[in-house]
Amino acid sequence: MLxxxxxxxxxATARVMGPLYLVLIITALGTNLSVxxxxxxxxxxLNLLGAMVAVAFTVAILGVCLMSFxxxxxxxxxxxxxxxxxxxxxxxxxxxQQVWSKIIVSAVWFFLTGAAVMxxxxxxxxxxxxxxxxxRGLRAFFQAITAYYALNGxxxxxxxxxxxxxxxxxxxxxxxxAMAVGNSFANHKTALSVVFFFVFQFATQFISSxxxxxxxxxxxxxxxxxxxxxxxxxxxxxxxxALMTLLTAIDGAVFYVITVYFLKNRLNLE
Amino acid sequence: MKWEFSNDAPIYTQLVGQIKMGIVSGxxxxxxxxxxxxxxxxxxxxxxxxxxxxxxxxERDGLVYSQRTAGRFVTEDQAMINQVKKDLARxxxxxxxxxxxxxGYTREEIIALLEQQGQEQKKGEDEHGSTAL
Amino acid sequence: MEALRxxxxxxxxxxxxxxxxxxxQIEPGRIVGLLGPNGxxxxxxxxxxxxxxxxxxxAISICGVAPGKDSHRLVSYLPERTAIxxxxxxxxxxxxxGDFYEDFRRSAAEEMLSHLGIPLTQRIKQMSKGTREKxxxxxxxxxxxxxxLLDEPxxxxxxxxxxxxxxxxxxxxxxxxxxVISTHLIADVEKVLxxxxxxxxGRVVLRSSVxxxxxxxGMSVDALFRxxxxx
Numbered sequence: 085m086l087x088x089x090x091x092x093x094x095x096a097t098a099r100v101m102g103p104l105y106l107v108l109i110i111t112a113l114g115t116n117l118s119v120x121x122x123x124x125x126x127x128x129x130l131n132l133l134g135a136m137v138a139v140a141f142t143v144a145i146l147g148v149c150l151m152s153f154x155x156x157x158x159x160x161x162x163x164x165x166x167x168x169x170x171x172x173x174x175x176x177x178x179x180x181q182q183v184w185s186k187i188i189v190s191a192v193w194f195f196l197t198g199a200a201v202m203x204x205x206x207x208x209x210x211x212x213x214x215x216x217x218x219x220r221g222l223r224a225f226f227q228a229i230t231a232y233y234a235l236n237g238x239x240x241x242x243x244x245x246x247x248x249x250x251x252x253x254x255x256x257x258x259x260x261x262a263m264a265v266g267n268s269f270a271n272h273k274t275a276l277s278v279v280f281f282f283v284f285q286f287a288t289q290f291i292s293s294x295x296x297x298x299x300x301x302x303x304x305x306x307x308x309x310x311x312x313x314x315x316x317x318x319x320x321x322x323x324x325x326a327l328m329t330l331l332t333a334i335d336g337a338v339f340y341v342i343t344v345y346f347l348k349n350r351l352n353l354e
Numbered sequence: 355m356k357w358e359f360s361n362d363a364p365i366y367t368q369l370v371g372q373i374k375m376g377i378v379s380g381x382x383x384x385x386x387x388x389x390x391x392x393x394x395x396x397x398x399x400x401x402x403x404x405x406x407x408x409x410x411x412x413e414r415d416g417l418v419y420s421q422r423t424a425g426r427f428v429t430e431d432q433a434m435i436n437q438v439k440k441d442l443a444r445x446x447x448x449x450x451x452x453x454x455x456x457x458g459y460t461r462e463e464i465i466a467l468l469e470q471q472g473q474e475q476k477k478g479e480d481e482h483g484s485t486a487l
Numbered sequence: 488m489e490a491l492r493x494x495x496x497x498x499x500x501x502x503x504x505x506x507x508x509x510x511x512q513i514e515p516g517r518i519v520g521l522l523g524p525n526g527x528x529x530x531x532x533x534x535x536x537x538x539x540x541x542x543x544x545x546a547i548s549i550c551g552v553a554p555g556k557d558s559h560r561l562v563s564y565l566p567e568r569t570a571i572x573x574x575x576x577x578x579x580x581x582x583x584x585g586d587f588y589e590d591f592r593r594s595a596a597e598e599m600l601s602h603l604g605i606p607l608t609q610r611i612k613q614m615s616k617g618t619r620e621k622x623x624x625x626x627x628x629x630x631x632x633x634x635x636l637l638d639e640p641x642x643x644x645x646x647x648x649x650x651x652x653x654x655x656x657x658x659x660x661x662x663x664x665x666x667v668i669s670t671h672l673i674a675d676v677e678k679v680l681x682x683x684x685x686x687x688x689g690r691v692v693l694r695s696s697v698x699x700x701x702x703x704x705g706m707s708v709d710a711l712f713r714x715x716x717x718x
Contacts (some may be wrong), residue, residue, distance in 0.1 A: 359678060361706065361707035361709070361710060362701070362705055362707070363701060364697075364698040364701040364702050365677075365678055365697065365698070365701070366698060382535065386641050392657070392658065392662075395657055396654050396657055396658040398678075399650065399653060399657075399678055400657075400678045400679060400681060401518050401657065401678065401679045401681055402657060402662065403516070403517070403518070404678075404681070404697075404698075444543060455611065
C-alpha cells in the first residue's frame with residue numbers, strides 16, 4: 085500500500101515540479117545562448133533579451149527550490165489535515181504509511197531539485213564538454229580516494245546519500261509534527277502550527293546545546309582522553325558521517341513519534 | 355408509472371395498492387414479467403426491502419407469482435384481476451359515499467347527482483368530438 | 488454479525504459531551520436513518536465509526552473489527568464535505584479508488600459518470616459543486632462494501648439532485664451490507680429507510696422501524712420527528 089500511496093503522491097506533485105524543471109532547463113539553455121552570443125552582440129534588443137533570460141534563470145532556480153520546499157508543507161497540510169483528510173485517513177492504510185509516503189516523496193523531490201539545479205548550472209557554462217568534464221572529474225575523484233585510502237569511495241557517496249535522506253526526513257518531520265500538533269486544536273490551527281514549529285526549533289537547539297555543554301565537562305574530557313582507539317583518514321570520515329546520521333535520525337524519530345501520535349489520536353478535521 | 359405516497363400509512367401497504375392499480379390499469383400487463391425488486395424500488399424511490407415486502411404480500415394474494423429463475427410475473431388469472439378491480443372500485447365508492455354523506459347528501463340525491471353529472475360529461479364529450487371533426 | 492455495533496459509546500470534546508452512552512446494533516441488509524437536529528451527535532458517531540475520532544469511553548466495531556486500517560476495507564464512507572482531491576481528473580479518481588479498494592467496481596463507476604456526461608479527462612476542479620458531490624457519491628456507491636456510512640448525503644442540494652442521490656444509493660448498494668444515512672431532512676429519505684435512530688444531544692431517544700411508526704402511530708417519521716424535537 086505504501087507503493088500505491090507514493091504513486092498517487094508523485095502524481096499530485098509531479099504536475100507541479102515537472103513543468104518547473106522544464107522552465108529551469110529552458111531558461112538555462114537560454115542563458116547559455118545569451119552568454120555566448122546575445123550579450124556581446126552589440127544589438128540593444130539582444131542585449132536586453134539576454135539579460136532578461138539570465139534574470140529568469142535566477143528566478144527559476146529560486147522557484148524550484150522554494151516550490152519543492154513549499155510543496156512538502158502544502159501536501160501534508162492539504163492532503164491530510166484539511167478536507168482531503170477525510171478521504172486519506174479512511175483508506176485501508178496505516179498512519180505510518182501515510183507519513184512515510186509523504187517523507188519519501190518529499191526527499192526524492194529535494195534530491196531531484198538539487199540535481200536539476202546543478203545540471204542547469206552546468207548547462208549555462210559554455211558547452212557540453214563541461215558537463216562531461218564534471219562527471220569525469222567526479223569519477224577521478226572517487227577513484228583517487230579509493231586508491232589512496234584503500235577504501236571504497238562509492239561507500240562514502242552512499243553514506244552521504246543516506247545522511248541526505250535522513251536529513252530530509254528530519255526536516256520534513258519537524259514541519260509535519262508542528263502541523264499535526266497545531267491542527268489538533270479547534271481554532272487558530274495555522275497560527276498554532278507556526279508557533280509549534282518555533283517551539284520545536286527552540287527545544288531542539290536547547291537540547292543540542294545541553295548535549296554540547298555536557299561534552300565540555302572535565303569528566304567527559306578525561307573519558308575522551310582515556311579512550312584508546314584512533315581513527316584515521318576514511319575511517320574517521322565514516323565515523324563522522326555515521327554519528328551525524330545517528331543524531332539526525334534521533335531528532336527525526338522524536339518528531340515522527342509526535343506526528344504519528346497526533347494524527348492517530350488527536351486528529352481534528354473540520 | 356407514477357408513484358405517490360401519503361404520510362399516514364406504511365409504505366409497503368401503499369406499494370401494494372399502487373402495484374394492484376398498475377396491474378388493473380394494464381401498466382403491468384397480465385402474464386408479463388415484473389421488473390426486478392431493485393429496479394422497481396429505484397423507480398419508486400423506495401427501499402428495496404420495502405418493495406420486497408409488498409411483492410411478497412401480492413404473491414400471497416396470488417396476484418403475482420414467482421418462477422425460481424425467471425423472476426416475478428403478473429398472474430394470468432383474468433377473473434382474479436377483475437375481482438381486484440372490483441375491490442378497488444368498491445374502496446373508491448365507499449370513500450366517496452362517506453365524503454358525500456358528510457356534505458349532507460342522501461343516497462338518492464347522490465345517485466341523481468351522479469346521473470346528471472354523467473349526462474353533462476357525455477354531452478361535453480359529444481360536442482368536443484363533433485368540433486374536432 | 489452486526490455491521491455496526493456500539494457499546495456504551497461516549498465522546499467528549501473537552502467538557503462538552505457530544506455522545507453519551509450510545510449502544511446500538513445495525514444488522515446487515517438494513518438501511519438505517521441516523522436522524523437528529525444539528526449538533527445531536529450524528530457526525531461524531533460516523534467519525535468514530537471511521538476512526539477519525541477516538542472514543543472517550545465505550546467501544547465501537549464494524550463487522551467485529553475496531554475502526555482502523557482493517558475496518559476501512561469494509562466501510563464505504565461519504566463525508567459531509569467534498570473530500571476528493573480537486574487536482575485529479577475523473578479518470579485519476581477512478582485509479583485512486585481502484586488502487587486502494589479491492590471491492591471497487593470500476594465499470595459501474597464509469598457507467599454512472601458517463602450517464603452524467605462527465606468525461607474521464609475532466610478535472611474535479613472544473614466541476615460545479617453539485618457535480619463534485621455526485622462524483623464523490625458515485626465513487627462511494629461503486630464499492631461493494633459491508634457498511635456504507637453516508638453523512639448528510641442530501642444536505643444543501645436541489646430536489647432533482649436529491650432524487651438522483653437517493654436513487655443512486657438504493658440502486659447500487661450491496662444488499663448484504665448495512666447503509667447508515669445521517670440527515671435532518673427526514674421527509675426526503677423516509678421512503679428509503681428500513682429503520683430509524685433518533686439522536687438528541689448525544690443520546691439515542693428512539694429506535695424503530697419506519698413501518699412500525701407508520702402503523703402504530705399513524706404518522707410519518709417526519710411528523711414524529713417534529714413532535715419529538717419540538718422547540
